[in-house]
Amino acid sequence: MTTIYARELEIAQLAVQRAAILTKRVFREKAKGTVSKDDASPVTIGDFGAQALIISALRHNFPHDDIVAEEEASALREDAKLRGMIWGLVRETKLEDVAAEGLLGRGVRDEADLLDVLDRGKSAGGRVGRVWTIDPIDGTKGFLRGGQYAIALGLLEDGDVKVGVLGCPNLPVDDEAPLDVGIGENQTDEEGRGVIFSAVVGEGAWSRPLGTGALQEGKKIRMKDIADMANASFCESVEAGHSNQSEAAQIAQKLGITKPSVRMDSQAKYGSIARGAGDIYLRLPTSKTYQEKIWDHAAGDLIVREAGGQVTDTKGQRLDFGAGRTLASNSGVIAAPAGVHSQVLKAVQDVLGL
Template sequence: MSSYAKELQVAQLAVQRAAILTKRVFHEKAKGTVSKDDKSPVTIGDFGAQALIISALKASFPDDEIVAEEEAAQLRQDANLRQTIWDLVKTAQLSDSAAEGLLGGGIKDEETMLTMIDYGNSKGGAKGRIWAIDPIDGTKGFLRGGQYAVCLALMVDGDVKVGVLGCPNLPIDDAAPLSGGMESGQTDEGRGVLFSGVLGQGATSRPLTTGVLATEKSISMRAITDIAAATFCESVEAGHSSHGDQAEIAKLLGITNPSVRMDSQAKYASIARGAGDIYLRLPVSATYQEKIWDHAAGDLIVREAGGAVTDIHGKPLNFSIGRTLADNKGVVAAPAAAHAQVLEVVQEVLAKK
């Protein structure tokens, strides 16, 4: 088996199983709601997906540390919410029995589920093997029926080695162009993609399925001969990235295509397979620090697809400091050949502020 082959297979199967759970949660619990109270669909999906992924990781790599977003204290105090999530986790495991032999024996009871969720309390850092999980990246996209991602990455001594993104509402067709309707109202038909990357081994996509993995295809970023023909991806929420600065950057680059707004690391996945070209996340706060689980998998997949990813100062994203990207500000992701040109304009625009 090639380097990190087992880690990749376990990560793919775990993310796929968790992504199927989130789809079930949306159809059974959400149905277009935009609520995010403590019993909201996103809360249920977050906990359930995190429990499934950590269970799979602990079965194969019991000594690895895990950085994840959720902790189980809320569930220990709320029996009804705990039961709801446990029922979904049981169903997810039973409906995905084809993967069970590779993912271990699964979660047997509610208490084990809570224990698994709480394994995500690592502080991160520059030493050892550490997994980073975002069980539902793109909360509002998930609730709208738009773009969200189930995200998992393995870091070894602070360097990302394996990245997997489950994007249930992206088109299966890698050649499908980005459109302005990506942020809501997506249907299951023809949608659901699992993206993967291993350092030095390239990036792939395959349809999301249940059980065994579908056949993969190699993906790569689109070669840009004229930067003016590029397409931007940006966050839906202005609170996540400065839309005004991005519009000015697009103007200076001569880009006239409308930017496509979507939530989550689906933006990384979209540019990695050439559906878009440039992803900018421009700082909106001097003090905000990005979370490592929001970028680790996407950063690797874009780089393995022929892209370059830095912050606004041109520094690579540093995942070795802890649970945040404390050493970085913002994100600039673009095809390697065009990255320097995009970065120069980003710095020019931000210098005026």
């Protein structure tokens, strides 16, 4: 599939796949559709466990790379019960294929090592060197409600995204399956769900079924050309606090889009439009001071661009992943097929008064 970053891509996909096995087990055994927010919540357990598995794989294969990750270990240092619970899950979670599991290294050795592994994600990021970005469960509430969430992993070199991988356990495997308004909830435990999206800069974007062993065969994906904007669909966040939904509705009306928006959590939105299941992704600012986190966008940004799309902020600027742990120089996100991105951007700017 790739030559320049072949090893990075293979390890990233296997690490994401193994982390997905853990998150699915956590949901089945501990969430069951609840929205518990206590310290031992399914999200807490799944976040820490998935991040530990991914970082341990990166540590083994790329020991000198920096890592920017969402979680850090201070809470676990004070909670022995929770720490032991997460360590047990991490220890038991393995890929079924021995050769694939072997590529990921020794894993996490004990509880003390678990803490050290998690704290490797404290890098400040920046414009120099290789930095991996990790969101172990992107789409917290989507995960809890049995809707859409993603395990997101990206590799930056000197501030630019070079490799992006998204594991989306609850999306349809079928790239042709159109998005519907109910995709944001009750999507678990059915055949034909679970997909890995991936991309390497300059080499295109791919999807493959999310498995439990060696990587399954993938196929190239492309965004869908939009001949008639009236037939286009756009994705946005479920939570009104994540994106201004009233302004999004005005933008859709201005563009002539007649379909209702598809609301779903996580970077599953990026993967969905990259393969043509949807067309446009809008994340509009809800605050002048809020800064997006780089782990929430790095993988999806590359996957969409390599699938023939364009991703900018509301000012028309590329997302700047070299500014640190946040997209400090950007405001909002617009992702669309390259052929109509300028039209969507103009509608966004007209409605926002930019």
